[in-house]
Amino acid sequence: MQDGVAAAMESLDLFRQLTEAQRRSLAALARLEDLPQDAVLLRTGEASARLWVVLEGRVALSLDVPGAVEALLLTLGRGELVGWSSMLPAPRPRAVANARALEPARLLAFDAGDLQRLCEADHEIGWVVMRSVLAAVGRRLTETRLQLLDVYGKRP
Amino acid sequence: MTAQALARDDLGALFDALRAEGYRVVGPTLRDDAIVLADLRGPEDLPAGWTVRQGPGTYRVERRDDEALFGFAVGQHSWKGFLFPSRERLVEMRREDGALEHRPAARDAAPLAFLGVRGCDLAAIEVQDRTFMRGRHVDPGYDARRRAAFVVAVDCLEAGDLCFCASMGTGPGVERGFDLRLTELGPRFLVAVGSARGASVAARLPLRAAPAGDERRRRDGLDDARAHMGRTMQADDLPGLLFGNLDHPRWDDVAARCLACANCTLVCPTCFCFSVETVSDLSGTEARRDRAWDSCFTVQHGQIHGATFRPRIKDRYRQWLTHKLGAWVSQFGVSGCTGCGRCIAWCPVGIDLTEEVAAIRATSRPAVAMPPPPAPAPAVREPMVPATARVTAVRRETDDVVTLRIAHEIAFRPGQFHMLGLPAIGEVPISIAGGDGRSVDHTIRAVGAVSGALAALEPGHALGIRGPFGSAWPLEACVGRPVVVVAGGVGLAPLRAALDTMAARPLDYPSVRLLYGARTPADLLFTDDLQRWAADPRFAVRVTVDHAGADWRGDVGVVTRLITDVPPDAVALVCGPEMMMGFSVRALCAAGLPAERAYVSMERNMACAVAHCGRCQLGPYFVCRDGPVFRFDRIARLFDQEGF
């Protein structure tokens, strides 16, 4: 299993910046999760305790809209993070969206508490991890802005 | 040949000779305190003894000390009013019992003799010739009037307060392009013949040998005028200089003064922009399309449904000046300014383009390279008269989008477009979404009056169709390379024929990736085609939407998210809203694709689609002629520039 983790981590751009040794310390905290289609990773309102990296398949983020059908917000694929808010300092926010596997998926899962402790203890690793989280969040913010522009919509 | 002269007292003979040869004589005359161009009965109608005083924002007629007939500089009128009238009927349409007929409007090409054409104005006529007669599409009305017109040119031996023809190389003397030329030397005119027609009129005149020294007096007079030009402007390097300084603070400065009144464009003898209006009788049986002078200073000029490309006065003044002095050279091979000075005099706030240019030059950044004018192409006549075609099938793609199949035998290249029109409603550009030589497909989104009416057509209905126009996707450059197609919204329509071509030629196109973004799953076009392409092992099709319900199994998120792992030798074809294209090309370049292998299809307001109406300008280009498909690096600078 841990071999699988190491190989997966090596194949991801996300961890390129780390040395072999640093990658090993991170890998020690991670495990592979294989999810069937429609498996739920996160549910709105629950405190999220894990950070995932998608390896295969796609994960959908969705929002429960009262009185309407569930709205899909974003689909995430290989190399993308799910549950980044688990990396925020305590008190950890509750999930504001659902996350579920759109199709059978394989993910790399970290326990957020362990990961935060490692980052605290080893700031070299912490810096790389936090920068990756920030890059993912920043990208998502930019893309959300584009979505908000509604460029395909009928212009008034 | 010895120089010949016509006595001033014999000038009436010139009128008689021109009339005898069938011309109506028009020229300068004093009216309402200005020297205008109008029908002349004889020499008595010329403004004898009058001159004009001009400055920025002022124009006054004044008495001269002598009785000179041509002793004044140009006024608010120019000959363009006769060759390119401010309003002209182009096409007449008749719809009766389901039949639709389009015919060219009757034209009045009664030959005119222009009496008193100055060097700057003859140059201006030749500048407009390039727009209306020398491009791929010939305006038949202009062409007929211009060919029929007889030009009696007049040298300028005195320069006006605002003249700078010497800087522009258009005056003060007239050396070619005339039928007859007069040089006013007190009691007589030195006469030169410039054409066979001129010789035939001259043969009717009581000409005498000019006194020795008249030729020298002419040359001295011209030298004197050249030495006393009211203005100067260094112009040869302006295209690159102005386009290299689109962010110069002077644009803000001039924008604070400019009223966007459009006077400058109306008086300018070379400005050619027009709008097209559809007029119909109450029953809708008879309709016609008229053109009317328009100006880049109006908001409509740069407007398409819901978007205004030049919202600020700064954008519009900059559009005017960069076009006139810069883009014109790329479009037509000549500057759009002849140095006549009209726009300075008739600007109510006295904006002087020579001053604006000097101010920009004084603190300018380096010039940029400009594209060369296009190669000559065989002329097409009657480009504004549509063919009549019939809808044979209608397919509803989404709530507001339909695909019309139209019986129309035409060869086209994927990426080109047609002008589709309905007689009493109007005409709009629509890309060709497919075709088989016997029919064409057009996919239309109902966003306004014309597109709405087109989208409501039913099988059997007739419509007008012109084209095909414009550039195509570079399918030959894609042969043997991986192709990445990025489409957004209705932007898939202009790419559909290209995708079908690639699907039909497996050996030429080994790998095609289609990345398609739409607003919601319900807004996806061509769902059958998407499945067909996806089933082809050479194709990878990925579809993403901005919003979806839980039953959607495709991707959600902006289309740029799909742009990953771009092969380094790929060619990218991108079409969609301008914002989406900008982000997509940036993402492609970030993934390693060079900008010269990305192509985009641009949209601008279009009234004619044949590079005559001036509305679809994009810097040095016309979208209808040089586009709509552009290689991205060629327009990258304008793409990131606000207000173009």
Ligand SMILES: Cc1cc2nc3c(=O)[nH]c(=O)nc-3n(C[C@H](O)[C@H](O)[C@H](O)COP(=O)(O)OP(=O)(O)OC[C@H]3O[C@@H](n4cnc5c(N)ncnc54)[C@H](O)[C@@H]3O)c2cc1C
């Ligand atoms: C090269 C090209 C290809 C196009 N291909 C397609 C296509 O395949 N499918 C499709 O649905 N739409 C296409 N469009 C856009 C389409 O031309 C406009 O939606 C249409 O002109 C809107 O006119 P309207 O009268 O319905 O709307 P209104 O908003 O009422 O427009 C009024 C007038 O403004 C002008 N105008 C408005 N929008 C545009 C525009 N985008 N381009 C040029 N002039 C405009 C026209 O003169 C029009 O008559 C294309 C545009 C261009 C320039």
Ligand code: SF4
């Ligand atoms: S830009 Fe001004 S000076 Fe130049 S030709 Fe036009 S009106 Fe004359």
Ligand code: SF4
């Ligand atoms: S430059 Fe002068 S004439 Fe031209 S639009 Fe502005 S205010 Fe009017």
